[in-house]
Amino acid sequence: MSADPRSRRVAVVADSLLESVLDELCAEGFGIIQLPPRGLDRDTAGAWLEQVAEHVAEFVRNDYDVVLVSDGLYAEELEALGLPQYAIQPPSTSRLTPET
Amino acid sequence: MKVAFIAHCLLNQNAKVEGGAKRPGMWEPVIDLLRERGYTIRQMPCPELAFGGARRFWGVREQFDTPVYRRHCRRLARLVAAVIEQHASAGDDVVLIGVDSSPTMGVDFTPSAPHWGGKPDIGEDDSTLVRGDGIFIEELKAELEQRGLPVPRSTGIRHWFADYDPDEELQRLEAILS
Secondary structure (H helix, E strand, C coil): CCCCCCCCEEEEECHHHHHHHHHHHHHCCCEEEECCCCCCCHHHHHHHHHHHHHHHHHHHHCCCEEEEECCCCCHHHHHCCCCCECCCCCCCCHHHCCCC | CEEEEECHHHHCHHHCCCCCCCCCCCCHHHHHHHHHCCCEEEECCCHHHHHHCCCCCCCCHHHHCCHHHHHHHHHHHHHHHHHHHHHHHCCCEEEEEEECCCCCCCCCEEEECCCCCCCCCCCCCCCEEEECCCHHHHHHHHHHHHCCCCCCEEEEECCCCCCCCHHHHHHHHHHHCC
16 A cells, blocks of 8 residues: 555535535545435434444544534534534635726 | 435545545545536445544455444444435435445455454555455345345445556446436
8 A cells, every 4th residue: 555645634514515515625635524414314313423423533532633514403413522613715705806 | 316325435535444545535536426427425434444443454354254343334234224215215316336445345346365364464465356245335235135125236446456447437437327
């Protein structure tokens, strides 16, 4: 195997926001852990969140940077992970700058 | 709706065994293709990360094929199968993309070395890729069968194959996508 280029940066991302933040997170070198989509039954969503918590715990234990990109769904369960919220970058306003 | 269930590491290279990542964050060739084709992504768990940890050693199928690891994979497979079942019930088109160099997520190929074990100083990697499923994929197929669900069209990423050919992989992926 060759040198390992992993970023050691992981973003836990709400399903509803995944498409809109994928390019930005990819450009910044983040790996992604996807949160369960809306509409799953309680048991399935719970099982999904349980395995997310297990993955997060392992990354945190090994000093990876882990952030949360949340849409508010499953807020109570996610709060227990104690992750900092990732600040989504605002779209560029360069095109709005008036010509002088 | 078109839905692709993908191996965890395709969206998160940090889950790979140390030395196994190919990119900083995600394996873009697959992610980009799925987005271009309008697929909704459903990321599967990484059984190896959760079980062996981020600092696990490399391994082959024979090492992972234990009753306890199979129970762990089956627990995660029940979750994935439940989500597949929901999509299947809604009439969604479902595909599955694994990793063919993995003892866990291999779809068509999985690594084998019956003699590996003991002190972790194997030296040169003398494992071979053999036809067959990884442990998780095998348990997922069993879980789907138990639920009366068909196995989705599937293939595995082969970016660790010595003769890896991105064009061949693209054709193989396109063949399972609608």
